[in-house]
Every structure is written in structure tokens, then in C-alpha cells.
Amino acid sequence: MLENITVSSAPHISKPLSTRSVMIDVIIGLVPAMAAAGYYFRIYALILIPTCVFSAVATEWLCNLIRKKPNSLGDLSAVVTGIILALSLPPSLPIWAAIIGSVFAVAIGKMVFGGLGANVFNPAMVGRAFLTASFGMMMTSWTVPATIDAKMPRIAPENMMHSRTQATPLWWSKLAIKNKLGADVYSNAQFESTFTGEVGGCLGETSAIALLIGGLYLLIRRTINPSLPLAVLLSAFIFAAIAYLIDSDAYVQPVFHLTSGAMLLCAFFIATDPVTAPLTTKGMWIFGIGVGAITMLIRIVGEYPEGVMYAVLLMNAVTPLIDRFCKLVPAGGKLK
């Protein structure tokens, strides 16, 4: 019996928690958004999500093989990267482009840095940025949700009504800034569509309600720190409100900015990627405010209709600085 006794440093028990269980929580949190994607974009979702997940996982496996490192697929982080990337892609993106994006996300976004925990940028956003830079047209063509025909509310410009593609709510709000039509864009019907997801947009970003349910799940499970989504949403809301107060003709209502585009997906699932976000609560506030502010800056004054991806990547780059800046003070003050 004695030969079975082992020694190690305290503690001798640990909370039943693992990187894998954290990732499983995130995947469960993404289920409502995936379901909404399936409901609104049907076959596109069915193709895109598995494609991205499979290529992300295969890339990680291959990278480990080349690096002669132990297999790390068990932590499921590649699955999460694949799902988030898929949900942030236009539904009709060709399969080969999705594969390129996933391979780039995992190989260049994560594995070249040394794998999970060592990457500087959010892998899914790296993949998406690569696709945006390479295939600009494909990345901005939006499919009409399967549930609507021509009765889509006035979100799309008149001439695009019957086409296979339509403009996203954010595209229209961008147009509204030029034409001073902000007030027109925001009606109850349109707000409802961004809430349910019956609008054009990336695969998993259209349905605010699905993302809120998933986000709530992560908050209840304490998988994510509430400070981060709160900071992102609050700062985006404030900047949108400032613009709205300055010129309510040109700019849409602030709530519209929260429910449309990738804002909620970002607040709950992208910005909260622990590896690339700051460690301290204070740091999370700075990071979140930065993400919200840069997104709104791009949406309101920038050339692009959506800025979440750039906002996250830019803030990822300063995360190490934020961490250094927000050094914790020990209980009882600094050591002498």
C-alpha cells in the first residue's frame, strides 16, 4: 500500500474544472447563435460551421505534428475558433474561402505563437481579417435570410429588394449618415428584425436574442467576467448616443448599434477570449471601452460599416500594455 503513496506540493485537491470544460461552456453558449444561423440561413450554416470547425481542428492537429508537440485537440479551443470564425463570415462565402480562413486563423493566429495561451491576437479574428483583406467582395455580400421573401422591411435600398443579396442593417445606417436618413432606419419593425435575426449579416451575428441567451449562459456559469461585455456594450452605447444626440437625423438610435452587426457576438464571445484579453478587472474595463469606442468610431466616421474585427485586433495588440498598466495592489498596500 505504501508504494502507492505520492507526494506533491499543496493543494492536494482541485476544482473539477479544465480548459476543456471552459471551452465546452463556450460552445454551449454558442448553440443559440448556431441554431439561429441554421434557422435563418439554412444550408449555408449547415455547410459553413462544420467546414470551419473541421479545418480549424485539422490545422491544429497538423501543426502539432509538424512541431512534434503532443496533441492538443482535447482542449477544444480549435473547435471554438472554428465556430466563432464561421459565425462571423457571410453566409454565402464559398467553402474554399472558409477553409483558407480557418487554416490561417489556427496556423498563423495561434500555432505559430506556440499554441493555446501564447497567441497575441484572437485567432478567429485573424482568420477573418485575412479573408477580408484577400476576398473583399465575397466578405461583403450578404444573403437574404431564408425566412423572408420580398417583404423585408426598408432596411435594404429599394433597388436591392429582389436580389439574392441585401445590405446589412449597418450598411444601411452607414448610407443613412450620408443621406441624413438615420431616423428612417430605426423603426420598431427593423429593431425587431435585428433582435430576432431576420436580417442580412454574418452567419451568427444577426440574432440579438440568441446571442443574449448564450451570453447570459456564460455569465451564469461564470465562464466570463461580466466586466468585459459590460464595458464593450456600455462604451459602444455611450459613443453611439453622443453621435445620436449631436445629429439625430444622420445617426441611428444607440440601441440599434448594440443589436446589429457583430456587437453582441463580440461582447460575449470574441472580446472575452481570455487568452487575448487583459487579466485584471480594471484592465478588462479599459479593453472593453477600447473595443466599444473603436467599433463605434469605425461605424460612425470610418469608411467601413462594421468595425468590431479591427477593434478587437487593435485592442488585442495593446493587451500586454494594459496588463502592465493595471498592476494589482496587494491587500494591505505595496510591500516596502
Add this chain to the structure above:
Amino acid sequence: MRIDTKGRFSFTGGTHPPESKTLTSESKIQSFPAVKQVAIMLSQHTGAVCRPLTRKGNTVQAGQKIGDSDAFVSAPVHSPITGKVKEITLQSHPVLGRSPAVVIDALPHYPPKRPDFKLKDDFDENSYSAEQICDAVRQAGIVGMGGAGFPTRVKIEPNPRLPKETLVINGCECEPYITCDYRIMLEWTNQIIAGIKLARRASGCSKVFVGIEDNKPQAIEAMNAALNTCADSDGIKVVPVKTKYPQGGERQLIKAILKKDVPAGGIPPMIGVVVLNVATVAVIAEAVIYDSPLTHRVVTVTGEGIANPGNFYVPIGTSVAELIEFCGGLTEEVVKVIIGGPMMGIAIADLTTPVAKTTGAVTVLTKKQIGAAKFAGRQTPCIRCGRCLEVCPEHLNPTKIAHAVKNNLLEVAENYYINACMECSCCSYVCPANIELTGYIKTGKTLLAGQKESSPG
């Protein structure tokens, strides 16, 4: 009057490991049968190692002093049994690795000491002067019995530079599995209160708070009831605190009760506070009133790997092996024998390790409690989730410090206040990547201490 046993105060951070106290919480303190041999370690406390006062072949009496030191921070050791000194040799020590110890073979027919203690009816702490109490505490070799083992005389003695105002009695017992302090509070209530009064008199404190976690309502009620019936207990107040690990850390207890922070890296006297464990004040009463040295203590022998767990009044120096044998031996699946509890205790491989003054428990765990990943020592990369920062009761950045130590960047670790860590293990406990943060931090502290020692000037 109904007593409110709900704790309202705590500290920020901390975690909730499974309490696992029901294994032994209803087990009364039993006296331990006569032991055949004890090994009294000459270093059972913080401070100077004792020098032996006896030689091989000598006969020693129960209660006889067998080791002492002239150093200020030290405490003598005594023999718990009457017997013959077999040898003075090196013995496995849970913290130091090896420590000199006096091994005594018991003489036959020597009856074991019983845990009975009867408070004298005419007990009045004012009949003892502060010096008398301090001397008795020193002579009895009393040290902090909660774990750190700091000589108690040094703590309670009046110090003109750091005047003491508040005495905090620690009855939290936040460490999972352990129930020795709980049983003492239930069974030795009057003795504890006598000890509190003596410690109050010796230290000159005006206020006394007894902090007890609210998962022990019976202890809170027992202490309150005893205080209500005894005289001169006006300044003594029982404060229920929230059940959260590590509520029993002295800095965390002070924060919960007094809402004050002890300076980081500092000690409670800096803000006029003395913290004593309930087991320590109980032996103070015994030492002062009956001149009885600290030779026995209550030890919880517990864990899923032990056949008959319980609380025992054990002679100090008894080997862990003997304790385990008395409790029915180890079961097949045992993988860890721990001196102390599962959060801060020290795993031992050598079961001849003797019980010290600071040994509150022997916890025997099987693979099931430890968990497969922990048992295999499987550590995955840090995903920077920040859970370790959330639970750290000292508000440190455990992952930063641990990874600095791992990469041999000791100055970075120091910069992130590695020395403010009290090694409570909350960070390692919650880490999803199963990283041994506390282990790295302990290593870093040892390396830093070594650097300081070897640097000239």
C-alpha cells in the same frame, strides 16, 4: 435569547472547496492509548532549533523539559511520556525535511494523559500577573497551534514599540476535513474562555473577538452560552464570519472582523492586533493554571482513505503510522497521506514522521478526491482566464508570479509581490489548466531567500 449564527463579514477573494468535515465533526475527542515510542522533534516552531537537554540512555518523566534554546524566538519541548531516551537522531520533518529529534521508548505501564480538564472554581485571571502568564506560556513551550507555530510568548508579551489593543481568537478552521478546533470549542469551551482571559491579561488587550465560520453554528452557540454564564466576559465577543476558504488566515480574519488591512508582508501587531488559535488559548489555560507543558494535542485523523476517522488527544511525537494504525489502517486506494488538510497540508512519504505541536490533522486521500488530472500532474497552458486573480485573498497576480518563477525571472516575481503570498493554494485549486501555481510561488520564495542569504553585504 436566540443567537444569530449567520456570518455577515468576510474578505474579498477566496474559494469554496468541499468541506468534507462530516467525516469527523461528530466524533468526540478520544484519548489515545499508551504509545510505545515518541520522537520529539527539536524544531516544532518558527525560530531557533532547541538543543537537547538529555542524553541517550537517560530516563525522562512525563512533562520533563528535554530541549530548549536561549534565543528570543524559540520554545522548549517536553516529553509527553515517562520513558528512556533511545537516541537523539534525525527524523523526517514535514517542512524542514529532516530535524533532530529525541526518540523516547515508553516505560511499561505508564498510563496515557487524558484530555480531562477541570477549571478551578475560584479561577480568576487577575490573580496571575502578566509576567507570570508570559513565563508560564514560555515554559510550557506553547506555540501557535493553527499551523505556523510561532512562539506564543513572543506574540502576547507586551511590546512598547507595538502596543496591542485587540485580541482576535481564531476558531474559523476553514481548511477542509479538519475538525479538531471545532471539537475543542464544543468540548473545552470553558478552558478556551479561561485561556482567552489569561491571554487578554498578558497582552493588555481591551477588546477580544472570537471569529468562527458560520458552518459551525453549534460552536458559535456553545461559545456564546459559556460567555453568558461566566463573569468578567464583557469585552469578549463571538463574531460569526462567512464560511469561505481561507477565512482562517489571520490577515483575512482581521479583515472580516475589524475591517482593517494588515500591511502587505507585515504582521498583525503593526496594527495593534494579536491573533491566537482556539487550540492555543486552550493550552494557555492549562499551562498557567496547572503548570502543565504542551505535550499533547488534538489531532483529526480523517479522509476517505482511512477506515475509522476521528479526533484524538495524542502525545506529541507519536508517529503518523501509529495514528493511522489505530484508526484502522489505510484502505487499498490511498494515494496521499497529508499532514494538515488538503489545501495547505504537506504530503509525506515517510509515515514515521512524528506529530508536532502544529499538527492539527492527518488527512488520507484516495485518487477519487484528488482527481485524475491532479493525480497525474497534467498541467496545460495558462489560458489567462484570471480565476487565480479573482480568488487570491492577497490580491496578487498568481499566474504572472508563477510563470516568472518558471522562467527564472525572480526579479519580475518580486516585482509582482511574490513575498506577500501566504500560500493558501486558492489559485492552484481553481486553475482550470491545473497549473501548480502555489508550488511555483513556494519555489520562487525559497530561491529568493537563498539569493538574499548568499549575496554579500
